[in-house]
Amino acid sequence: MPYLLILVAQRLALGALLLLAVSALIFIGTEILPGDVAQSILGQSATPEALANLRRDLGLEDPPHKRYFSWLWGLLHGDLGTALTNGVDIASSISKRLYNTMFLASVAAVIAVPLALLLGMIAVRFRNRWPDKLISGTTLGFISLPEFFIGYLLIYFVAVKLGWFPSVATVYDSMNFSERLAAVALPAATLTLVVLAHMMRMTRAAILNVMQSAYIETAELKGLSSFKVIFRHAFPNAIAPIINVVMLNLAYLVVGVVVVEVIFVFPGMGQYLVDHVAKRDVPVVQACGLIFAGFYIVLNMLADIIAIISNPRLRHPK
């Protein structure tokens, strides 16, 4: 086990370095974009005086490196700062958005991950027969459709025609858990359909790979039922590649859902980030970027750790 601890510590240290590099890259990126926050706030109604006044108020007259390091200094003291555009405290507004994003991602993941694994196993059990083809066909069909199109289809049939769930998924503080669930039903369903195929295909392929092994044949000869063979004997040895794909998709559920957020008017991180990129609101973009990068790093680390734990050869290296 100490080996695992050392690995985690190493990964965390590398992750922190990576985050630093990411923050510098984001800062440079937003500096390169044409226009600044003052111009973006005032838009078409910008007068030279108003621009100059706003720039002075926002502290944009300092040179870029000075702004970056003062931001970094604040961050190291746990202060994300305030948004340049509307002066709102970033930490408090992000925490709300982050909670919403996590809620939506969790709901989608709780449905999508077990479903994908189950469908993958069913596809293996009936490989090359009609259930396999049906599962592969429909999930591939959904991944081929753009997500906004799936969203619009669900809005049209489920929200407008049937009236089962709202098309506007705005969630409020005052909502209780079941109201929140009903509100996010359609975006969660859209996301589920989008991520299902990737995970299902990987489960199917990885298990099929293991199914060629001699010990599977032994298990079959013992007279175990074929589903038991897949679940108890083949699946544990196929976990490593599956978990990698699952983690990639979980990361996607957190960071890649801006289109779904826009369609369902869901107050998550994606829309929040895009609004602030459009306004060149660097501190907010930085904060969002760091959170997103952090998710990728943590989820990838988790995938590696689970893969190691699931594999005795990696768990006890010589």
Next chain:
Amino acid sequence: MTDSLNQLGKLAAAGVIDRRTFMKQAAAMGASVALSGAVLSKAAMAAEPVTGGLLKMGSSGGESTNSLDPATSSSAVPFLNGHQWGDLLVDIADDGSVENRLAEEYGSSADAKTWTFKIRKGVEFHNGKTLTPDDVIATLERHSGEDTKSGALGVMRGIDTMKVDGDNVVIGLKNANADLPFLMADYHLVIQPNGGKDQPDAGIGTGPYKMMVNEPGVRHGYEKNTNDWKSGRGFAEQVEILVINDDTARVAALQSGQVHMIERVPPKIVELVKRIPNVEIKSAPGRGHYVFIMHANTAPFDNKDLRLALKYGINRQEMVDKILFGYGSIGNDMPINAAYPLFSDDIEQRQYDPDKAAFHFKKSGHSGSVVLRTADGSFPGAVDASQLFQQSLSQAGIELEVKREPNDGYWSEVWNKQPFCTSYWGGRPTQDQMYSTAYLSSADWNDTRFFNEGFDKMLLAAKGELDTAKRKQIYRDMGTLVRDDGGLICPMFNDWVEGVSNKVGGWAVNSNQTMMNGQALSRCWLNA
């Protein structure tokens, strides 16, 4: 019979008799079921406002970067917010005239240089503070001083002095301006306690609704101000503005009944929305226009013949039909249309004429193509409109090169920088304001680089001219000058197009700004 039937209908609508009784008595009078039904719904339309309920609006033009500080409003949702929690000194009435709000009355000296606004007494802000003329002065100061970042700075510049005189606020101008009350109706100038100098984004004003929930880019929730100074507004108990920027999502929200009214129905889908039961399309002719702007001082557009060639080479009716789907009217290369006071309708309408375009193009001596820059965000359908322009110009043998720019950064990098691009104007309440904003030589947003001394002199003369007939004549001359000499190609004026559920009563047409000039939530009610 019809009279007594109508009388009966009114009773039913007012709730004095129930629907069943009404139908029975109407049948006794010999009216058919269809007729009685029609009478009933007609009476219901004219019925008294219904109080209570939660009235919801879905609006585009909201971002999570929005602030409640009215000085920084520049999109639809911040504008709408200001009209819920706040009031202006005066506002624009449905007929386009000036209507009193926090100013009880106003008047000017004979030379239109000194204006006096009598401030209403007994009005309380939502925080309990009583409105005083000092609050008004402080508000105007906050939007004008040297270090302001207000979008209203442009309209405040002409003010020389401001002082309190008893219940009055007296404003002295540098130059005479007969249109000052219209300037005071600028939507940035929401009156705040101490002018909002203490906390500009508090959302505290004298408006019909008190701000309860403020989640920028998501929703804004309001509760009725029970202490409202004005009657005839604030019928719903609560109102809510939901930010729905996606067109399809906005229409779906209206269709599934999650909101009662939506701002901005894209003209492309109006015909489809009309087919939705229980939803009505409301349109109002506006002063907003979609434009192609040339810098009249930059080659090759500094050549009047080239400008004329391009003006003759645009098919205005086609633009209205294909870009606005009929929800608009054709323009005449000046920023003014019939929606403005003192408009002269006898200025000759410029028509699409490829021969004339070819003639002027040849005379200009220009060779090669002309580059037009555009982006989807410059106005809805701008790229399509540019391609239509390209086709209509090619009939005249003029080659137009359409360069597509990213939406992001368009207003800072392309508009007012590149010599020929697509853009839009929201329009202003008066001709004076429109011309002062963008056609005066010294205007910040002179986006056609129109420098004409004679024009500037006429604008100044019109400002101080109190004789309406003379003023109208000056505006006619100015419009003609811009039309023939300016860098503006204005093919169309766009209507406001909005979708409203038939549960909503009290809708009126006010074409000054979107959603009944921001008053849709406070002047409409939910039918029980």
